[in-house]
Amino acid sequence: MTEQLEIRNMTRSEVDELVEWAALEGWNPGLHDAELFWATDPEAFIAADLEGEMIGGGAITSYNGEYGFMGFFIVRPEFRGQGYGDILWHARRNRLLNRLKSGASIGLDGVFEMQNYYAKGGFVFSHRNMRFRTDITKRPEESQDQYKHISPLADVSFDQLMDYDRTCFPANRSNFLKAWLSQSDALALGYLNDGKLKGYGVVRRCREGCKIGPLFADDAKVAEALYMPLSGFADGGPLFLDAPENNPAAMALVTNHGMTEVFGCARMYLGAPPVLAHERIFGVTTFELG
Known part of the structure; x- marks a missing residue:
């Protein structure tokens, strides 16, 4: 991996694209999820660009700075296993921490095969959903x-x-x-x-x-x-x-x-479990x- 990733906020139309990626992953999004999620927190959606092309994305939702949630973490299949997802995930985590009040916790529902990876990033297992x-x-x-x-x-x-x-x-x-x-x-x-x-x-x-x-x-x-x-x-x-x-x-x-x-997903928290x-x-x- 030699190319530099650009981490930036998504546009509204790019959230539609992220939802389409989620559908391809088998996550079965709701018919109106994109518009509802965008209305909740437009600043939550983060893109990773490689040479001007969006190759990954995810959400870092802040609920009034009191609680954060990381979700929608997707890297396009052809760009996986090259370290790009690691850069994007850590950038999202750090950006979300900066959006929250001191001491606020972050939750996520991660696929089981990524549980150990999230644990290395400071997240602690709570239960399975x-x-x-x-x-x-x-x-x-x-x-x-x-x-x-x-x-x-x-x-x-x-x-x-x-x-x-x-x-x-x-x-x-x-x-x-x-x-x-x-x-x-x-x-x-x-x-x-x-x-x-x-x-x-x-x-x-x-x-x-x-x-x-x-x-x-x-x-x-x-x-x-x-x-x-x-x-x-x-x-x-x-x-x-x-x-x-x-x-x-x-x-x-x-x-x-x-x-x-x-x-199924592993519910995990960074910080004190709510x-x-x-x-x-x-x-x-x-x-x-x-």
Whole structure:
């Protein structure tokens, strides 16, 4: 490797290209991921140029400087194994550290074969987030009792939603959630009991089928009540859920619904692991932005 890499911020159109690379990697992005991710943090997207050509990229999302997340790390196949990815990854990590407040942690969901590499960069393993799949051949039958607590998330006060989300995510992400919950080709539902939010979930259409994310719930009963109508959104196609192994109730949910493990990532942190209500996390939001 003799050529010099230029590390720079991406343009909006280049994020579309990065999402296309992700699709080729089999990551199955959502139909509107590029626009939603860009709206969350336009400064997050970093490109690596070689002789004026973009050969790699990734995201370094900052949530108000309080928490960072590294995702979307891709080097084009023909440029792998030459040291370019190492330069890009370290540049991204260092740039993100500079974007965060002192003491803020950084998370990532890395493919298992890269776990040792990320550990050398200071990241410590927390748990595995596993992608599960099932095929929804018909919409689940709805019973009045089963769905009596389910409401469109738009009917829930945003302040109450934010309070709940902060128990499951390390920082305020109001800008992201406002866009994520109102995206096209998606369904966002909440579970209310006496007016109090006990959980919520979102399902969105992807290149292949649909993905649920996030799925946060007080307990297995609430998670099940949310899963059923969310899964119905995928009627006639595959459904995916990225569930954390450190929540036994989440593992029971995917088992009970006959979901099959198809992919997985190691959740790792640089800095202190955030204090979260892991028992409430039945499905992570995305592998790209946390």
